[in-house]
Amino acid sequence: MSQPDDYIPLPASEVTPKSLYLTRREFLKAAGILTAGTLLAACAPQVLPTQPTPAGLVTSATVDELGDPLNTYDQITHYNNYYEFTTTKEDVAALSQDFKTSPWQVQVYGLVKNPRTFSVDELTGLFPPRERIYRLRCVEAWSMVIPWQGFPLADLLNMVEPQPAARYVRFETLLDTKQMPGASSPFYPWPYQEGLRLDEAKHNLTILATGLYGEPLPPQDGAPIRLVVPWKYGFKSIKSIIKIELVADQPATLWSSLAPNEYGFYANVNPKVDHPRWSQATERRIGELGRRSTLMFNGYGDQVAHLYEGMDLTVNF
Amino acid sequence: MRRRPTFLQLAIIIGAWLPMAFLVRDLLIMHLGANPIQALEQRTGRTALTLLVLSLTCTPLHMLTGWQEPLKRSRSLGLYAFMYASLHISIFIFVDYGLNLGLILDELTRRNFIILGALAFLILLSMAVTSNNASKVWLRRNWKRLHRLVYLAAPLIVLHYALSRKGNLFRLQGDVLRPALYALGILLLLILRLAPIRIYFRNHPVHVTLPKRPQTD
Numbered sequence: 001m002s003q004p005d006d007y008i009p010l011p012a013s014e015v016t017p018k019s020l021y022l023t024r025r026e027f028l029k030a031a032g033i034l035t036a037g038t039l040l041a042a043c044a045p046q047v048l049p050t051q052p053t054p055a056g057l058v059t060s061a062t063v064d065e066l067g068d069p070l071n072t073y074d075q076i077t078h079y080n081n082y083y084e085f086t087t088t089k090e091d092v093a094a095l096s097q098d099f100k101t102s103p104w105q106v107q108v109y110g111l112v113k114n115p116r117t118f119s120v121d122e123l124t125g126l127f128p129p130r131e132r133i134y135r136l137r138c139v140e141a142w143s144m145v146i147p148w149q150g151f152p153l154a155d156l157l158n159m160v161e162p163q164p165a166a167r168y169v170r171f172e173t174l175l176d177t178k179q180m181p182g183a184s185s186p187f188y189p190w191p192y193q194e195g196l197r198l199d200e201a202k203h204n205l206t207i208l209a210t211g212l213y214g215e216p217l218p219p220q221d222g223a224p225i226r227l228v229v230p231w232k233y234g235f236k237s238i239k240s241i242i243k244i245e246l247v248a249d250q251p252a253t254l255w256s257s258l259a260p261n262e263y264g265f266y267a268n269v270n271p272k273v274d275h276p277r278w279s280q281a282t283e284r285r286i287g288e289l290g291r292r293s294t295l296m297f298n299g300y301g302d303q304v305a306h307l308y309e310g311m312d313l314t315v316n317f
Numbered sequence: 318m319r320r321r322p323t324f325l326q327l328a329i330i331i332g333a334w335l336p337m338a339f340l341v342r343d344l345l346i347m348h349l350g351a352n353p354i355q356a357l358e359q360r361t362g363r364t365a366l367t368l369l370v371l372s373l374t375c376t377p378l379h380m381l382t383g384w385q386e387p388l389k390r391s392r393s394l395g396l397y398a399f400m401y402a403s404l405h406i407s408i409f410i411f412v413d414y415g416l417n418l419g420l421i422l423d424e425l426t427r428r429n430f431i432i433l434g435a436l437a438f439l440i441l442l443s444m445a446v447t448s449n450n451a452s453k454v455w456l457r458r459n460w461k462r463l464h465r466l467v468y469l470a471a472p473l474i475v476l477h478y479a480l481s482r483k484g485n486l487f488r489l490q491g492d493v494l495r496p497a498l499y500a501l502g503i504l505l506l507l508i509l510r511l512a513p514i515r516i517y518f519r520n521h522p523v524h525v526t527l528p529k530r531p532q533t534d
Contacts, residue, residue: 079351087492090350140483142352187490255483258490277430277480279423286351290415 058214059147064133066299068285071144073213075286080220081138082239083188084173084180096219099179101240104224108156110245111166120210120224126159127151129210134230136237137269137298143283148228149211154202162198162246169201170194170251171227172243189258194238195251195265196229197307205230205303208241231300233267264317268308269298273317325386326393333397336364357408363495365401366474368394369441370502373471377509383522392448395467399445406438430480437473440466468507475500 063069080092085099106123109115118126129149137143157169173192177184200206209228210217217223222239229236235255245251255263262276271281271294282291297304308316322330340360343349349356372394375387414421424431444464446452453460475496476486484491486500508514 075351083492087494089352090356142355185494187484187493259483259485274427278428279420281423282420284352284354284413289354289412291413291417291420 056214059133060131061133061147064135064145066135068135068145070133070147071286076144076146076212077218077220079144079286081140081234082182082220082222083185084175084183084190084192085220086182092220093218095181099219099223099240101217101219101224104242106225106241106244108160108244110170110247111163112246113161113163114159116160123151123156123208123225124210127155131214132205132207132209132228134205134228135298136228136230136234137283137294139233139235139263139267139275139280141278141280141283141294142286143294143298144286147213148207148209149214150207150209150228152204153206153208153227154204156208156244157198157202157246160246165248166246167198168247168250169196169198170243170245170247171196171238171241172245173238174240174242189254192238192254193251194227194236194253195247196236197250198246199307200229203304203307205300231269231297231304233269235263236267266308266313266316268304268313268317269294270296270313270317272296273314323386325390329390329393329397333368333394333400336360336401354408354413358405358413361401361405361408362478365398365405366471366478366499368398368401369467369471369474370499370506372398373467373503373506377506380509380515380518381523395441396445396448399441402438402441406434430477433473433480434477437470437477440470440473444470471503472500475503 057073059070061070078093079089081089082092082096085092085095102120104120105117106120107115107117129151131147131149133145133147135143135145153169171194174180175183175191183190196206207228208225209222210225212218212221217226219240222237225241226239227237227241250265253263253265255267256265269280274280280294283294284291295301340357344353344357347353372391375391375394378384378387410416410421414424425435426432444467447456447460447463456463478499479486479493479496482492482496484493486493486496489497509518
């Protein structure tokens with residue numbers, strides 16, 4: 001684009017300083033806020049750098065299949081529901097830093113032909129983890145997009161060979177009150193237990209995750225090995241698993257035994273079935289200001305809706 | 318001439334504004350965690366409830382110790398509670414729900430904990446606008462009647478708090494420790510106001526006397 005002929009560049013000395021073109025009052029206000037802010041920041045408590053972001057975070061994509069960006073490593077590792085440590089999501093990271101995740105054994109037993117106890121290294125050796133970018137929708141109406149590394153639970157189940165009588169899978173989290181300050185709370189029926197129907201457990205989307213952003217799982221995210229079932233509310237994706245049991249009957253789970261009218265066994269993400277006390281129609285994606293609509297089966301309906309054909313999802317919530 | 322503020326007045330001013338200062342600081346340095354809107358809602362809500370409970374302790378404190386000054390301070394504590402409650406509800410309406418009236422109306426009509434919170438806020442609002450001396454004169458006997466509603470507002474807020482958590486306050490299960498502690502505190506404060514107990518303490522005041530400083534020489 002050509003300049004008009006009479007264009008004369010403005011000398012720097014003629015530029016009105018910002019302090020003058022902001023009105024005097026506004027400038028003083030801004031200056032006041034900045035000063036007060038700086039003073040307050042100076043007396044800030046140690047801004048928790050409990051989990052230094054690893055240098056080379058590896059992901060194959062920066063968005064999920066719907067085009068929504070991944071949440072940051074910092075968000076995923078500093079906003080955690082892990083009640084065995086604390087009910088304050090922002091504090092789980094700091095409280096779980098010394099959690100011992102190695103050596104770690106996972107016992108796979110019950111109605112299987114080949115019961116066996118695996119170390120986590122054995123599992124990742126047998127079933128090399130691959131990246132899965134999944135949305136995680138918490139029952140509390142917030143969500144994230146997370147790049148996990150994991151392997152299909154189906155691979156492990158095929159190895160131990162469920163017996164014909166096995167219809168459900170029961171999972172259990174380590175309960176160690178010495179390491180987990182929240183786990184001595186008398187308000188919960190510990191240990192944390194979860195369950196899936198066998199066909200849900202064998203679904204290709206269901207994984208056992210051992211990593212996050214190309215790094216080993218940090219304790220607050222369920223190290224060393226956790227379940228991820230992306231079309232169900234987050235509480236189904238049990239953390240720090242020590243037991244996987246194949247059973248005949250629907251197993252008790254922590255949340256549904258605590259409040260059976262509020263947390264069902266299925267807990268499929270469903271915008272049309274509200275929690276008795278709050279709406280599930282919308283959610284806040286962590287990192288966003290507004291609310292977004294919640295998707296049926298958390299956006300995985302095409303892959304999983306057939307599992308629930310003929311079932312009344314308002315009854316089997 | 319203005320009198321110098323008393324120790325209690327200073328403590329109230331500092332105590333009531335510190336949470337605001339920390340809130341503003343955390344907002345400016347982006348230290349509100351991964352879900353900053355929820356953090357703002359929860360912190361303003363908890364501060365409002367705490368200040369309201371403190372305003373409810375003024376009368377029992379006077380009753381137990383004979384100390385006069387707290388009686389005059391429950392108003393400012395209540396108003397500070399209202400200030401945080403207003404922030405709490407404004408964040409909910411304007412930031413959390415982005416003034417989406419359809420969604421807000423849905424919550425207001427169907428969610429018990431939102432309804433309880435809204436009711437409590439209406440009580441606090443009516444108390445705040447009639448908290449000046451002129452209203453006291455104008456409303457006469459009704460002023461006291463109106464302001465007694467605080468005994469309803471406080472339990473409503475605790476229920477609102479408990480119902481927003483994953484748990485069950487009545488069965489003491491789940492994430493209800495903090496609401497349960499508030500409930501216990503409020504219950505205690507209300508019991509202290511029951512007529513027989515009030516009369517007992519009026520006749521048997523517990524006068525707190527500070528131990529004399531030992532003579533150094």
